[in-house]
């Protein structure tokens with residue numbers, strides 16, 4: 263899968279933690295491949311199992327070589343796998359950790375725009391910056407995220423025929439604030455929808471962003487690589 267990503271032209275790959283303990287596996291993978299970096303963090307689904315020891319684990323992982331961000335962190339009011347009160351508490355705690363470690367954040371937000379943006383504002387997250395991963399909003403939400411100084415990372419849904427709002431946001435967002443991702447193994451872009459997703463498919467996302475903006479896929483690839491290097495401080 264990594265070889266296919268390379269062959270497709272992927273030059274930077276971020277493997278993202280969701281669960282307590284993921285970060286160590288991500289760090290080990292990143293250590294074997296120069297073009298891979300990783301994040302450490304606890305997904306809102308897992309907020310209920312966030313402990314002081316988990317925070318220590320994130321701190322340890324974030325100190326390893328090739329760690330670039332704290333994430334995925336955020337709020338998911340669609341599934342509510344953890345109580346919302348716990349999600350908000352753990353989100354705040356991890357933003358504070360990111361501020362302390364001077365790392366950007368990778369945000370997961372679903373059906374929770376108001377609380378997500380309010381907490382990011384209150385916790386002064388714009389001082390560290392970061393990415394809204396798998397951006398799912400329309401232009402109104404895009405504007406609010408951009409105003410906070412964040413980048414918008416588009417994934418498979420921008421290629422879906424029924425995702426008009428996200429496509430409008432993709433057309434609207436300035437090229438120097440856009441990233442492309444796959445969220446593998448989920449959210450496989452058109453025309454492979456229904457199959458397991460993998461990093462090589464990021465080219466389909468970039469091609470869609472290019473079509474929305476009237477640019478070449480190469481121009482989008484170059485810009486999003488530059489943006490990735492800027493937000494994760496790899497330049």
Ligand SMILES: [Zn+2]
Pocket residue numbers: 334370371395396
């Ligand atoms: Zn996510």
